[in-house]
């Protein structure tokens with residue numbers, strides 16, 4: 296397949312070749328318009344169709360119920376760390392946070408700048424090696440919302456069962472595993488994700504929010520920062536990130552072609568299973584620091600017997616066509632991020648490479 300290598304980087308992600316090819320073919324002259332999509336009006340018929348199909352695709356593939364709005368915003372997942380407390384952290388209320396690792400901490404840090412926050416579960420003492428069980432999450436009477444990151448991209452842990460937070464809205468950062476498993480919408484009031492890990496290129500954040508929560512959003516915010524601005528305007532309040540939305544639409548078209556969410560989940564289980572098997576069958580040569588029940592299907596982390604061997608492993612892997620395996624600088628080690636468009640062959644051949652490396656070293 297041309298000169299493409301397996302890209303295991305934590306983000307931006309590898310994208311499906313069929314989607315990239317369509318973008319290439321359509322780039323100079325979009326559907327006979329004599330110009331590219333990124334040169335034309337975001338209020339014209341051509342882009343309108345792309346915009347609506349992108350949102351319809353998110354609804355279709357993820358099974359989003361009708362009483363939720365799908366918003367396409369700029370600022371990635373990071374702007375949501377601020378928008379959530381700005382919109383929902385009213386006087387006398389407390390934003391409740393589950394501290395599962397690096398990304399949860401960033402959300403907490405922004406929340407603190409806006410209002411009262413409380414960490415209701417924290418696993419820092421265990422170096423973030425597991426996710427909470429559903430029953431461990433207890434909300435207070437003054438809770439404005441509970442914020443949770445359901446897949447910690449750096450720690451390599453993934454939530455298995457969502458807590459039931461009753462009337463308190465549960466808000467979930469799904470950036471690094473969205474569209475890889477079904478979402479229990481009956482428990483979740485709002486989901487958000489940066490597009491560039493699982494569904495498109497950078498430049499776009501996707502927010503899926505229950506309509507009654509939009510109604511509760513603050514009125515006194517600058518326009519762009521309020522959910523109330525975007526929902527009634529179908530995310531066309533200002534110029535949207537046209538190219539990112541177009542690429543996301545094409546990526547979701549590909550997801551529908553390969554069998555939708557069930558197929559994506561099956562792929563995620565098989566890819567991660569191949570790597571975890573290589574780890575588990577290595578007699579401790581490869582070591583996954585994460586609790587087995589919290590192992591992520593999307594970001595698999597492991598150590599080798601020494602840092603020198605880790606360096607050697609990452610360098611030799613790159614020479615063999617596996618890029619992006621270096622763990623995050625804050626934790627070291629190795630990490631294979633296998634987002635939705637990573638072919639199964641990528642994981643299977645990396646697992647084989649790991650076992651070969653062990654034999655030689």
Ligand SMILES: *Cc1c(COP(=O)(O)O)cnc(C)c1O
Pocket residue numbers: 306370371372373374398444446447448468469470471488489490491492
């Ligand atoms: C990458 C990531 C983010 C940040 O996303 P941006 O779109 O770059 O702002 C937030 N949360 C999680 C879990 C991530 O993996």
